[in-house]
Amino acid sequence: MFRDSAVGLEAQGDDRGAVLRWEKVVEIDPDWQEGWCRLGEALARLDRLEEAQRAWRQGPWHPRCVEAQGRAWLDEHPAWALESFEKLSVLTSQEPYTDLLLARALARIEPNRGAAAIDRYLRRAGEPTPDLVPAVREVAGALDDPETALALYTRASDLDETVAADLAEPLLELQVDVRATELMGATATPLTGPQRRVLDEARAAFGQGRLDDARALLEQLADRVARSPDVWATLADVREAQGDIAGAEAAIQLARTLDPLSGDLHARASEILAEHYGYRFDEEALAALDRALDVREDPALLERHARLAMRAGRPRAARRSLERLVELGHAETAGPLLADLDRERPAPLQLPPVPPPEGVDPRAWRAVHRARVYEERARLQDGDWDRDLLARAEASADEALALAPDDRMALHQRARLHALAGERADAIALYRRSLDADRDQPEVLGRLAKLLALEGDPEADATLLRAAGAGSPYALVELARRDVRAHRYLSARQHLDRYFRANSSSPWHDEAVRLREHVRTVSFAVAAGGVALALTVLLVPLLVRWRRRRGLGLLAFIERHPRSLPEVARLLSSIRHEVIKHNISSVPALVDRVEAGEAPPAAWVAERLFGGNGAVARFRDYTAQLEGLAARAGERLNLRHRDPVFAEGIRAMDGIAALEGRVGARTLGSLARHADVLVGPFYERVGTLLEGVCVVSLDRASVEEAWAAVVAEAPHRAEGVVLTCEMGQGARIRIARADLLDILVNLLRNALEASAEEGRTRLGVRLDEDEDFVTGLVRVEIRVCDDVEKRLTTAMIRGRYIDRGLGIAVDLSSRAGGSIHVEPEDGWKKAVVVRLPMEERA
Amino acid sequence: MRVLVVEDGYEYSETLGEFLADGFTWVRAGSGPEALRLLDGSTFDAVFLDMRFDRVPLAELLGDMEATADRFNGDDVQARAFLEDHQGLFVLAALREAGCGLPVLVSYDFGNEEARWERIRTRQGPVDYLPDNASPAVIAGKLAAFSR
Secondary structure, three states: OHHHHHHHHHHOOOHHHHHHHHHHHHHHOOOOHHHHHHHHHHHHHOOOHHHHHHHHHOOOOOHHHHHHHHHHHOOOOHHHHHHHHHHHHHHOOOOHHHHHHHHHHHHOOOHHHHHHHHHHHHHHOOOOOOOHHHHHHHHHHHOOOHHHHHHHHHHHHHHOHHHHHHHHHHHHHHHHHHHHHHHHHOOOOOOOHHHHHHHHHHHHHHHOOOHHHHHHHHHHHHHHOOOOHHHHHHHHHHHHHOOOHHHHHHHHHHHHHHOOOOHHHHHHHHHHHHHHOOOOOHHHHHHHHHHHHHHOOOHHHHHHHHHHHHHOOOHHHHHHHHHHHHHOOOHHHHHHHHHHHHOOOOOOOOOOOOOOOOOOOHHHHHHHHHHHHHHHHHEOOOOOEOHHHHHHHHHHHHHHHHHOOOOHHHHHHHHHHHHHOOOHHHHHHHHHHHHHHOOOOHHHHHHHHHHHHHHOOOOHHHHHHHHHHHOOHHHHHHHHHHHHHOOOHHHHHHHHHHHHHHOOOOOOHHHHHHHHHHHHHHHHHHHHHHHHHHHHHHHHHHHHHHHHHOOEOHHHHHHHOHHHHHHHHHHHHHHHHHHHHOOHHHHHHHHHHHHOOOOOOHHHHHHHHOOOOOHHHHHHHHHHHHHHHHHHOOOOEOHHHHOHHHHHHHHHHHHHHOOOOOOOHHHHHHHHHHHHHHHHHHHHHHHHOOOOOOEEEEOHHHHHHHHHHHHHHOHHHHOOOEEEEEOOOOEEEEOOHHHHHHHHHHHHHHHHHHHHHHOOOEEEEEEEEEEOOOOOOEEEEEEEEEOOOOOOOHHHHHOOOOOHHHHHHHHHHHHOOOEEEEEOOOOOOEEEEEEEEEOOOO | OEEEEEOOOOHHHHHHHHHOOOOOEEEEEOOHHHHHHHHHHOOOOEEEEEOOOOOOOHHHOOOOHHHHHHHOOOOHHHHHHHHHHOHHHHHHHHHHHOOOOOOEEEEOOOOOOHHHHHHHHHHOOOEEEEOOOOOHHHHHHHHHHHHO
């Protein structure tokens, strides 16, 4: 009653009256957070802000309460506002608008993170929300870096015309400011005649493919004439050709700074950024192209701009460039791209909803489908099952059966779940109940036959034949399989013909195709007669030998592709854990039991050795994953013939696979022999396979090598700078050597550049260790120390708004399972610290 | 001997129940929190602890996700994999912190990581390990050694 009255008074604009009613509402039901929210809002409209905040505090999990409180704190307590908005983000499942609120709070605390929040919003938002303009203004106004601020304004303006109009004035001001600053710093030095000749000589060397000579000449020249844009631009070309992308980018950026009125230099920078960083720096590439177009409106640049903007998800910017192309008379080029932008998605086709079958209770119909969904979701990626979800599936199937005890779909669903839980007798009973109602159900007959076989029931074979007679795909394929095993190819062919006449897909289709191929091969061999047989006898060994000789062993593959090491290590660990530990290691106990005269535990053998999740299937899956990994890298991994460790493991596992359905006293010796190979030498050798692979020593020599490379890039910058090393005994870490050097080079380059800017003259590298108390794992710390005052934080390093040399170090350290931080350091201003896992194995 | 088997699947509890029924009672806990609950209400002689737990929900993984993500430059995926791959040791540390002094047998091959095993062993009280290829008989032997 009070609630309706409060809502009515609000509608009439009587906030005083509404406040009284809402107060009554929350007095009656203080747990109703919506009531507190509405009370706070009414109080806020009356400017009774302190009371409003008290009301909102009563709704700590109500999104509007949390948002209102955060907004109230924005100016005076931005850290509290940030906490509220972070909570709001969680409560609303990260709705895009919460990023803008986060950005507004961060603008007052950590503007770089605020920029990242707006960036996130712009990537996800469809329509602009009212906080966009103030958020952009506040964050851009607080940023130290005008280029980043400019990018924020430009991208936000792209979202909507109203936003563009609201931001037009500050955008113009900032653009003018940035360009003026650029021009103030643009003090290019012209080359003298002899210097020009050296540049020409370097260009000639570059043209002839003598990249090292060209680079040496240019770096010497850059050392002497550090402010020549021509020299740096040419050096960028050479470095790019050598694959030194970070070096090329550094050179072209310097050239742009020295000559900001050269459109070519901006365009070239854009090209390097767009082509070599896997789309990661498309925004910066676009900004560089914008600058190029400011200087020179070129149709080719406009087209590049449009394509890049489309790729970066900036359709408005793309359209602007394309429309300008049309105005310049290049409609032919722009037309297809504009058509791409205008493409509308076809409306999805709609079909009428399907009612439950006649006579079936709709609640049972829904419950049985819910059981199916739970069952599908319970299936885990590794072939195992989520037991909790299976329990839910069972509860839903029970509910369906209770509502409709004779519904066949419910019966089958419940039976399938019983079978999954190993309750085969219950599953069999339900399938029989279904067949009692309708005997002509091929699929149910097939399932029943399979369960009876697993139970060792004498009726199993007769049921299988009945199922095949009724056309069950499983039964037909199973009979064909038995025929092939017994070399009854004609009968197998008949079963398979029946299968393929009626089925184009089924869970057994792959097996059916494989059997058909096998039967065809055998039939062909027989029909072809003596000549063909003779040819086969000659060719097959050659083909086999050729196949055996092709491909790589695992270690050779890793040597060629060291970055695949973590994935290979994961798969090898899975083989030891999932195949050997969970299954094969128990075979000796199985052998002991059978030798003692007991029957083998049929269910355990069927599930753990030959089941879909058993040892054979998992082993084959993991080896296939290893081969797939190599195939994605363009290599053929030949584990069966070219890898000494896997060859014996695969042979042993093949031997076990061949015993499917025959484990017993007569095959015991064979089973024990194969299992011994797998739990013995194969297990040991897989464990030591990767020892020493990609393990590198990190010591003084590594640091000195990296430092020499950094100094060679720009010797003038390193003049007078002293590097000290405290590396102790060094350390061994598992990483590709090139990656380790890249990390060191990028950290040292960054430290050197920042030191040179502030005139600092010393750098240090210190090695330390960091141990995890719980796991006992030790990480090696590479601490690169400097005296630089300029602010640098861990968040800045890991964010997008940082020198990309450090970005590369972050990527590489992540890939090696490590991390990067900025930390205080005794005797220095700070240290950039990279932690990498130490190699534990001897 | 009453043994608490802590594993994310059912492999050990089923296999040990199948092959080592005489003289042993196996009780399964599917996660660290469940193990702590069971230890609170029942009496056991030893704990058998799996190492990798990659089939439990994130909420049931022990270990500080945020601090772990910081080890990997904030990468939640790597952090979760790390917690899953070493979960056995997190469970072991939680058991000790909860005052559990039972002998613990860890199923992980520390044979090639002696220095690391030494660090863990000295901190975590009565504890032993066995490699992944250990047969049920070897497991029984190790557990029996605890009771001696």
